[in-house]
Amino acid sequence: METKNSGRRGFLKGALAAGAATMAATPGESAAQAAAKAPATAAPPSSRTIAAETMGVHSVHDDELTGHVHNPGSDFMVDVLKAASIKYVAVMTASSNRGFQESIVNYGGNKAPEMIVCCHEEAAAGIAHGYAKMSGKPMACMVHGNVGLQHASMAIYNAWCDRVPMMVIAGNTADATKRRPGVEWFHTSVDQAAMVRDFVKFDDAPVSLQHYAESFMRAMSAATTPPMEPVLIVADGELQEVPAENRAALRIPKPVSVSPPEGDARAVAEAAKILLAAKNPLIVVDRAARSQEGVDLLVKLAESLNAPVIDLRARMNFPTTHYLNQSSLQRKYIAAADVILALEVGDLWGLVNSVSDTPGRPSKGLIKAETRVISISVNYLLAKSNYGDIQRYQAADLALAADAQATLPSLIEALKREASAPQSAAIAARKQPMQAAFAAMREAARNDATRGWDASPVSTARLCQEVWAQIKNEKWALVSQPQFQSYWPHRLWDITEYRQFIGHSGGFGIGYGLPAAAGAALACKDEGRLAVNIQSDGDLLMVPSVLWTLAHHKIPLLNIMHNNRAWHQETMHLQRMGTRRERDPESWRHGTLIEAPYVDYAMMAKSMGVWAEGPISDPALLGPAIQRALAVVKSGLPALIDVVTQPR
Amino acid sequence: MNILNKISCSLLLTLIGAAGVAGEAYAQSAVEISRGHELFINRGCYLCHGTVGQGGIAGPHLVPDTLPAEAFLAFVRRPPSEMPPFSEKIMSDAELHAVHAYLSSLPKSPTADSIKLLPKPVGK
Numbered sequence: 141m142e143t144k145n146s147g148r149r150g151f152l153k154g155a156l157a158a159g160a161a162t163m164a165a166t167p168g169e170s171a172a173q174a175a176a177k178a179p180a181t182a183a184p185p186s187s188r189t190i191a192a193e194t195m196g197v198h199s200v201h202d203d204e205l206t207g208h209v210h211n212p213g214s215d216f217m218v219d220v221l222k223a224a225s226i227k228y229v230a231v232m233t234a235s236s237n238r239g240f241q242e243s244i245v246n247y248g249g250n251k252a253p254e255m256i257v258c259c260h261e262e263a264a265a266g267i268a269h270g271y272a273k274m275s276g277k278p279m280a281c282m283v284h285g286n287v288g289l290q291h292a293s294m295a296i297y298n299a300w301c302d303r304v305p306m307m308v309i310a311g312n313t314a315d316a317t318k319r320r321p322g323v324e325w326f327h328t329s330v331d332q333a334a335m336v337r338d339f340v341k342f343d344d345a346p347v348s349l350q351h352y353a354e355s356f357m358r359a360m361s362a363a364t365t366p367p368m369e370p371v372l373i374v375a376d377g378e379l380q381e382v383p384a385e386n387r388a389a390l391r392i393p394k395p396v397s398v399s400p401p402e403g404d405a406r407a408v409a410e411a412a413k414i415l416l417a418a419k420n421p422l423i424v425v426d427r428a429a430r431s432q433e434g435v436d437l438l439v440k441l442a443e444s445l446n447a448p449v450i451d452l453r454a455r456m457n458f459p460t461t462h463y464l465n466q467s468s469l470q471r472k473y474i475a476a477a478d479v480i481l482a483l484e485v486g487d488l489w490g491l492v493n494s495v496s497d498t499p500g501r502p503s504k505g506l507i508k509a510e511t512r513v514i515s516i517s518v519n520y521l522l523a524k525s526n527y528g529d530i531q532r533y534q535a536a537d538l539a540l541a542a543d544a545q546a547t548l549p550s551l552i553e554a555l556k557r558e559a560s561a562p563q564s565a566a567i568a569a570r571k572q573p574m575q576a577a578f579a580a581m582r583e584a585a586r587n588d589a590t591r592g593w594d595a596s597p598v599s600t601a602r603l604c605q606e607v608w609a610q611i612k613n614e615k616w617a618l619v620s621q622p623q624f625q626s627y628w629p630h631r632l633w634d635i636t637e638y639r640q641f642i643g644h645s646g647g648f649g650i651g652y653g654l655p656a657a658a659g660a661a662l663a664c665k666d667e668g669r670l671a672v673n674i675q676s677d678g679d680l681l682m683v684p685s686v687l688w689t690l691a692h693h694k695i696p697l698l699n700i701m702h703n704n705r706a707w708h709q710e711t712m713h714l715q716r717m718g719t720r721r722e723r724d725p726e727s728w729r730h731g732t733l734i735e736a737p738y739v740d741y742a743m744m745a746k747s748m749g750v751w752a753e754g755p756i757s758d759p760a761l762l763g764p765a766i767q768r769a770l771a772v773v774k775s776g777l778p779a780l781i782d783v784v785t786q787p788r
Numbered sequence: 789m790n791i792l793n794k795i796s797c798s799l800l801l802t803l804i805g806a807a808g809v810a811g812e813a814y815a816q817s818a819v820e821i822s823r824g825h826e827l828f829i830n831r832g833c834y835l836c837h838g839t840v841g842q843g844g845i846a847g848p849h850l851v852p853d854t855l856p857a858e859a860f861l862a863f864v865r866r867p868p869s870e871m872p873p874f875s876e877k878i879m880s881d882a883e884l885h886a887v888h889a890y891l892s893s894l895p896k897s898p899t900a901d902s903i904k905l906l907p908k909p910v911g912k
Contacts, residue, residue, distance in 0.1 A: 461909065497870060582909040586900040591849050592842030593897050599842060605905040626845040632906070708835070712846060715832040719872035725831045725879060787835055788844035 211387055214243035214380035216349050220356050221253045223392045226280050226307065228271065228662065229253045230264035232291075234284030236311025236327055239380030241282070253280065256662065257692055259685035261288045265295030265370075266655025266683070267662070268306045270619060273455075273642040274663035276431060278305040278363055282375075285311040285327040293336050294649045299370045300339035301486075301529040302454070302646020303427055303518075305363035306370040307356075308336075313377035314345065332374045338526045341369035349379060350390055357393040365398040366430070366543040367518040403516060403540040403547035411481070411514050411538055412554035416563045418479035421447040424491060425457040428483035428544045432638040435459065437548040438483075444555045446570035447481075448473050448577075453622075453630060454486060456641035461634045463571075463578040468585065468631060474506050482515045482536070483544040489534035499720065512537040516544045529647065585631035597784045598759045600702065604628035606762045607672060607700055610770055616670045619660035620653055621645060624676050625702060626788050639669065650707075651682030654699075658686050661697035661778075670773065672698045675780075677734060677741065678707040684744060690778035691749030698773045699780040700766070701741050703755065704787045706733045711787075741782040754782025817889065824890030827883050836871070841891050847871065854891045860884070 217240055221229070233241060244255055258264040264281040271279040283292045289310045299306050312332040313319050319328055333343035342362040346352040352373070359371035384390065403411075415421050423442055429435045438458050442449050448466040450473060451458045458465050466473060474480070474492065485491055492513065495503040507513075513536045520541035522530075540547065559567070589601035604625055612634070621644035622629045635641050642660050645652035657673035664671040680701070690697055714728035729735075738755075745752035751772045753765050762783060769779035828834055828841075836847030843849030855863060861884050864874050874884075900906045 579909075583900075586906045586908070588843070588849070589906055590897040590900050590903060591851065592838055592840045593903060595838075595840045595842065597839065599838070600844065602905075609905050623845065634909070711832065711835050715835055716872045719832075719874055719878065722875050722877045725874070728832050728835070786838050786842070786844070788838070788846050 209381065209383055211383045212239055212243065212381055213349050213352075213384050214239040214375070215247040216384045216387065216390060217352060217375060217380065218243045218248040218253070220353050220392055221280065222248065223353075224307075224356065224360050224395050225277070226253045227277070228256050228279050229309070230256045230258050230267045230279065230281040230659075232258045232261045232264050232283060232288060234282075234288050234311060235324075236285040236288075236313065236377050237282050237309070237375060237380070239377070240309070240311075240375050243380075256689065258689055260683050261291035262295045262651055263655045263658075263683045263686045263689065265292040265299065265306065265308065266652055267659035267686070267689070268308075269295060269299040269302065269304050269645075269652070270642065270656030270659030270661075271663050272299075272304050272306060272659075273302075273656075274617065274619065274639060274660035275666070278307050278360065279659065280307040280309055282309045283311070285313070285332060285377075286329055287327060289332065289335060294647075294651065295655065296336050296370050296372075297339045297527070298645045298647040298649045298652050300527075300647065302643070303366075303368050304370070304646065305368040307360065307363065308340070308370055308372040309375050310372060311377060312345065312374045314347065314374075315378055318378050328377075333372050336372060338524055339370070340372045341367075343372040343374075345374035345376065346379070347376065349384055352379065353390065353392045357395055361396050361398050366400040366546075367522050400543035400546040401518065401521070401541065403542035403550065405550065407538065407540050408547060408550050409554050409558065411516075411540070412551060412558045414479055414512060414514060414538065415445055415447075415481060416555060416559050416567075418447075418477075419566075420473075420476050421445050421479045421481065422473050422477035423447050423449045424452065424480060424482045424485055425449060425544075426452040426483070426485040427454045427457075427643070429455050429457045429638060430543075430545050434545040434548070435638050437545065437552065439464075440552050441548055441555075444552055444567070446567045446574055448574060450474075451630075452485065452491075453627075453641075453643060454484075454646070455643040456635060456638050459634075459636040460630055461636055463575045466574070466577060466581060468581050469577070471506070475508075477507065478511055480507070480511060480513045482513060482517070484517050484519070485515065486519070486529070487531040488513070488515055488536065489532035492534065493532075497716070514538045514540075516540040516542055516547055518543050582631075589628065589632060592786065594759060595786065596757050596759065597704070597786050598757060598762060599786045600625040600788060601628050601632070602759045603700065603702065603762065603783055603785055604674070605632065606759070606766055607674070607698075608633050609763070610766050611670060611672055611698075614670045615668065616640065616672060617642070617660065617664055618674070619657040619664070619671045619697070620673045620675060622674070624708070624788060625674055629674075639667075650679050653679035654686040655683055657697060657699070658690055658695060661690070661695050662693070665695055665776075670698065670770075671696065672700070674702050675699045677701060677703040677705060677739065680741065681734070681739065685748070687745050687750045687778070687780070688748040694776055695778055696773045696776050697778045698766075698769055699745075699750075699778065700769075701754065701780065701782040702785050703741060703782055704785050705735055705738060706787070708732075708787045741780065745780040750778045750780050752780040752782065754780075755784050756781065757784035817893075820886050820889045821893045822890075823883075824886035824888065827879075828887050828890055831874070831879060831883075831887075833887065840894055842897075850891050851894045852896050854888065857885060857888050860888050 261283040268279040268281040283289050310332050313328045319325050342359050344355040346355045356373050359373050363371045442464040449458045449464050450470045451467045492507045493503055493505050495501050515536035592599040593602055617639055618629055618641050661671035711728050711732040714732055718725055718727050742752035742754040756762055765781050769781050772779040837850050841850035
């Protein structure tokens with residue numbers, strides 16, 4: 141703690157103050173009086189000095205005289221982060237957090253929390269997003285007042301939509317009289333959090349250090365209690381820089397992990413009865429699992445019903461190798477189901493309805509009139525409405541405002557308890573047909589993957605299988621979202637562990653990919669897991685500087701470019717527009733293709749210190765290149781291979 | 789010219805060469821196939837179906853088992869659901885026939901069992 145150092149610090153200060161006292165005195169005080177107050181020589185610290193420094197009344201005035209600041213408020217803020225076990229802070233360096241940043245380095249020793257240096261606030265928030273999903277723990281990201289938070293806002297929004305905890309620390313200076321004219325005014329606001337308030341669960345702008353400690357811990361509890369969400373705490377600039385008054389009296393509340401809400405026992409029993417009576421029950425999972433325990437529970441649940449499972453893949457919920465994972469057959473099972481159990485499904489309406497992207501946007505229901513929908517979700521506890529992540533309203537027949545994973549043990553128990561003998565027999569009879577359907581589904585995926593196998597540009601199936609062949613015997617994780625690769629990893633790979641996949645961005649804001657992959661890779665590094673990122677080109681162009689962060693911090697990450705040289709989703713939209721309007725059918729390329737010139741991603745990566753090869757458009761060359769990249773990654777460094785690919 | 793065109797064209801010429809067709813018919817069909825390929829790319833069919841009609845998340849595969857020409861044209865003119873309709877105003881019958889010729893010229897892909905990287909799954 142402080143005491144040992146303060147003696148020495150006071151000793152040095154004594155020597156300095158002795159000199160200064162002759163030159164500067166407080167108004168109304170003679171130089172002699174001032175000199176008498178300070179020790180005349182560099183003698184051991186006086187009892188007054190020790191008292192002043194440890195009690196806090198202390199040297200504020202001395203420091204004002206000398207221009208020094210001791211025991212700044214931001215040291216205490218670092219203590220709060222340490223007490224909250226925040227291991228990393230993604231930082232885009234900025235003046236409004238200069239005190240905090242200095243404290244992290246010099247007071248905290250840049251260890252737990254350690255700074256992860258970013259070149260853009262969107263990267264900082266994206267890294268925190270990916271880290272939390274892989275490690276299960278929130279990370280902090282520190283952003284500049286106004287402009288930094290504006291940069292970070294899209295990434296915070298993605299995390300909001302993805303129900304991911306994140307501690308956002310934003311700079312600001314509340315006291316207008318303490319801002320220097322010009323830039324400091326541009327970078328402060330009356331209500332800093334206002335611009336992101338619709339997509340953080342809690343925010344505060346503490347006006348004292350005690351207030352800071354309490355709000356940070358409250359925010360941390362809110363962030364990590366389902367529905368998990370980002371939170372924001374303003375670190376006031378003056379509070380960071382002015383000495384902590386009465387440090388010894390400040391208290392840091394202990395971090396509290398709040399147990400998630402579990403489904404009401406009566407509603408759970410009713411759900412079990414409905415499911416047991418069903419002829420064609422279906423389980424749909426989206427953000428159902430929060431850990432490996434969640435995956436194991438979902439397997440138990442599905443097996444206790446022999447019900448097919450459709451994984452909507454916002455998380456790793458259900459092993460792709462399990463015969464009840466029938467995710468590719470979604471439409472068929474939705475239409476056939478008489479009971480649907482939806483577990484943490486973000487878009488319930490979209491699950492049971494569709495809207496055609498044709499003029500007039502006609503919609504149709506996908507389920508039978510008598511199909512009953514049971515929904516268990518913490519989304520019922522969310523109370524914000526401005527942003528569309530709430531999706532269209534769907535009335536469930538039985539709705540539980542509860543955390544799915546926390547509710548699974550009692551639901552599994554109720555199924556066991558309530559099952560009649562004929563029901564158990566009917567459940568057992570479903571096993572063999574499910575196994576056959578699963579085998580056919582996996583075989584169809586293999587056959588689909590053969591199409592375009594040797595094509596150039598490289599097919600996405602080939603790309604994924606070239607990667608899979610070389611990682612499958614490692615302890616690995618896919619830290620990117622696979623929809624752009626037509627979900628080949630989920631169709632063909634054996635994804636069995638929770639940490640082998642982190643889901644998608646949540647809000648589909650482009651620029652999530654590389655930062656989130658880097659954050660997840662940071663957590664993988666701590667765990668000794670090989671992180672693989674299949675990286676879209678359009679996404680990389682949003683925040684390419686994350687490559688530098690990877691190199692700077694030696695974060696091992698295998699990046700395989702899915703370089704279709706386009707913002708491909710938009711090519712299809714523009715193509716639709718031109719074709720429907722019977723206008724120039726070749727105009728879709730304007731503003732959607734990344735050509736003239738093509739971007740050289742390998743060169744880009746190399747320029748930021750990342751080992752790279754490519755562009756590769758011959759599929760035969762891909763395997764050996766991945767092998768070389770893997771050797772780099774295994775040595776503890778990031779690598780990138782640019783692969784010119786088919787669109788999807 | 790787009791790189792997609794360049795790469796796949798060279799693949800195509802090899803294929804045609806391998807087929808060993810000779811004379812006028814060869815020249816005509818080669819021209820039509822190459823024109824069809826160009827249209828398949830530039831009119832944006834490949835955006836949803838892939839450059840060799842392999843299909844993916846945005847559109848079904850068109851190769852192998854390409855629809856017969858007549859059904860193919862009928863479909864493209866009036867697709868029943870998500871695919872945008874290509875009217876005669878933006879794509880002539882001749883152009884669609886060329887696209888059909890291109891797709892029909894593409895070879896079958898290797899079987900899954902012959903591809904080492906597509907092992908049979910071990911289900912649980």
